[in-house]
Amino acid sequence: xxxxxxxxxxxxxxxxxxxxxxxxxxxxxxxxxxxxxxxxxxxxxxxxxxxxxxxxxxxxxxxxxxxxxxxxxxxxxxxxxxxxxxxxxxxxxxxxxxxxxxxxxxxxxxxxxxxxxxxxxx
Amino acid sequence: xxxxxxxxxxxxxxxxxxxxxxxxxxxxxxxxxxxxxxxxxxxxxxxxxxxxxxxxxxxxxxxxxxxxxxxxxxxxxxxxxxxxxxxxxxxxxxxxxxxxxxxxxxxxxxxxxxxxxxxxxxxxxxxxxxxxxxxxxxxxxxxxxxxxxxxxxxxxxxxxxxxxxxxxxxxxxxxxxxxxxxxxxxxxxxxxxxxxxxxxxxxxxxxxxxxxxxxxxxxxxxxxxxxxxxxxxxxxxxxxxxxxxxxxxxxxxxxxxxxxxxxxxxxxxxxxxxxxxxxxxxxxxxxxxxxxxxxxxxxxxxxxxx
Numbered sequence: 001x002x003x004x005x006x007x008x009x010x011x012x013x014x015x016x017x018x019x020x021x022x023x024x025x026x027x028x029x030x031x032x033x034x035x036x037x038x039x040x041x042x043x044x045x046x047x048x049x050x051x052x053x054x055x056x057x058x059x060x061x062x063x064x065x066x067x068x069x070x071x072x073x074x075x076x077x078x079x080x081x082x083x084x085x086x087x088x089x090x091x092x093x094x095x096x097x098x099x100x101x102x103x104x105x106x107x108x109x110x111x112x113x114x115x116x117x118x119x120x121x122x
Numbered sequence: 123x124x125x126x127x128x129x130x131x132x133x134x135x136x137x138x139x140x141x142x143x144x145x146x147x148x149x150x151x152x153x154x155x156x157x158x159x160x161x162x163x164x165x166x167x168x169x170x171x172x173x174x175x176x177x178x179x180x181x182x183x184x185x186x187x188x189x190x191x192x193x194x195x196x197x198x199x200x201x202x203x204x205x206x207x208x209x210x211x212x213x214x215x216x217x218x219x220x221x222x223x224x225x226x227x228x229x230x231x232x233x234x235x236x237x238x239x240x241x242x243x244x245x246x247x248x249x250x251x252x253x254x255x256x257x258x259x260x261x262x263x264x265x266x267x268x269x270x271x272x273x274x275x276x277x278x279x280x281x282x283x284x285x286x287x288x289x290x291x292x293x294x295x296x297x298x299x300x301x302x303x304x305x306x307x308x309x310x311x312x313x314x315x316x317x318x319x320x321x322x323x324x325x326x327x328x329x330x331x332x333x334x335x336x337x338x339x340x341x342x343x344x345x346x347x348x349x350x351x352x353x354x355x356x357x358x359x360x361x362x363x364x365x366x367x368x369x370x371x372x373x374x375x376x377x378x379x380x381x382x383x384x385x386x387x388x389x390x391x392x393x394x395x396x397x398x399x400x401x402x403x404x405x406x407x408x409x410x411x412x413x414x415x416x417x418x419x420x421x422x423x424x425x426x427x428x
Contacts, residue, residue: 085353
């Protein structure tokens with residue numbers, strides 16, 4: 001006789017949340033989306049930070065000092081990846097730049113984009 | 123209490139204004155039993171086509187119904203009244219048709235359809251107006267006065283009027299926008315639509331509604347679940363339009379395209395059959411917009427279907 005596969009509501013929810021919890025642990029981007037959807041504020045550390053840090057949101061919603069405090073500890077390759085992933089630079093733009101130059105480029109270009117796209121009336 | 127006027131508008135074309143109009147009309151009628159009147163002010167006539175089919179649009183025009191006849195009223199200096207120009211049955215959902223048949227109407231959709239001929243009419247009107255040294259702004263004001271009176275005849279008949287606006291600022295479009303209580307802004311999560319939405323927001327704010335953020339409901343449409351789209355959607359919600367209320371993201375889907383292609387003017391489908399894989403998205407759109415509407419107006423409707 002086949003095993004009865006019916007679950008009571010609590011067991012069903014436990015299984016669902018276990019999967020979500022596990023995915024959130026392993027996937028910082030998913031965790032970030034999940035937390036944002038719930039309106040929460042969560043601090044990501046170390047390597048997770050580069051996966052979820054959004055230069056537009058940080059340049060637009062926080063101070064320049066905070067922006068630099070988030071991105072300055074990152075390595076050159078991480079900064080290059082963020083610049084590319086957010087359409088803020090081409091591989092050509094990135095060639096031969098130091099970490100400090102990349103950091104300045106990240107901030108200035110993100111600010112410029114925000115100025116172009118954010119309403120000037122509101 | 124009279125119907126609220128909500129405009130579905132964005133200066134950027136191709137962002138899903140007509141699709142959003144139809145989804146909202148269906149969703150509000152189906153889930154909340156609302157009497158919805160859609161007004162198509164776009165000469166492309168897309169929402170008219172989606173609700174009536176091409177044959178239906180042509181038949182309405184030939185029967186003297188639609189927005190082009192409203193424009194004719196204005197041009198001929200006739201009394202303003204949109205009620206006789208309405209196509210009362212723009213229902214495509216079987217559940218609504220059946221409840222009507224059983225004399226238990228729970229939700230209905232009517233339409234003041236558009237027609238491609240309206241483009242030429244607008245040109246004629248503008249040519250005549252400008253030849254008498256009138257300005258576009260004066261024409262927009264005169265049209266606004268005519269439409270306001272014409273729509274006053276509709277307000278007692280409906281719970282909500284949804285205006286599908288064209289993606290430009292012609293006098294006709296400006297007249298519609300000026301009569302609006304709630305602005306629904308569909309946009310796509312990409313760079314060009316983000317910029318287009320900013321232009322729209324700035325213009326409306328500066329010229330029509332300085333309190334736009336309080337009256338603005340934004341819907342991200344044609345959403346493709348990619349890293350780039352998620353990133354831009356997040357920026358829209360948290361940075362560029364962080365002072366607005368957002369509806370759910372409507373996915374880019376073949377189900378949406380199918381839902382907007384009515385088989386024939388006498389063809390009906392169940393809600394589930396029409397929207398298939400996006401039925402949950404349409405339900406969430408209706409629910410979120412309903413919450414926004416109830417907060418804006420203080421009016422409440424019972425949810426009648428799940």
